[in-house]
Amino acid sequence: MIVGKVAPISASLDERIITRQLGRRPRPVTGVCRRCRYGYPQVAATAPVSRRGERWDIFPTVYWLTCPLLARAISRLEAQGWILRYEERLAQEPAFAAAMDAAHKAAARDRLRRVPQELQERLEQEHPRQWRALSETGVAGIRSHTGVKCLHAHVADFIGRGDNPIGQAVLEQLAAEDVPINGTDACWQWCTVEEEA
16 A cells, blocks of 8 residues: 555654755654655655744645655656646546545645644734645645646655545556556665764
8 A cells, every 4th residue: 555654753864864865954854654665755744834933934735755766757747747637637527626625625634733723723813824824725735726736745645644636646657657666676775874973
């Protein structure tokens, strides 16, 4: 099964690996949803709200695809026009659109359950615009449920939550194209980090 459950991270090592995978320091990571056959993170969960000095940093993308192998394969699909094809499917298939709409709503609920109730109330009162970004947007902060935005985000959301028709379809498409979803004999080299002294 592709879908994982968010597991605690090995803070130092996983964060260093994810930094290497992404090529930048990640947002505050709260867990790893899925690992490849070598044990490297493929999807990480992040905090939708974190403190940055005196202000709150609010970011509605909870699940991040970190696996370089999957990221490259999905980028290839995007370059081939698959974002537009999924948008056309949303426009032409009412059942698919309804399932995706439900996934967007579930993503917002999932995001909010990661924010303590007291903080939710404070954000709603003091920062209404940011509060709406958390509470009203869909997968990865998508505002339009007829748009797709990013296939990487949909795949990460599907792996993290298990409820995203686009993410599921993309993974099935990759598997049908024989993309080794769980890793190759060499891809682990993109994720290896030096041991700390």
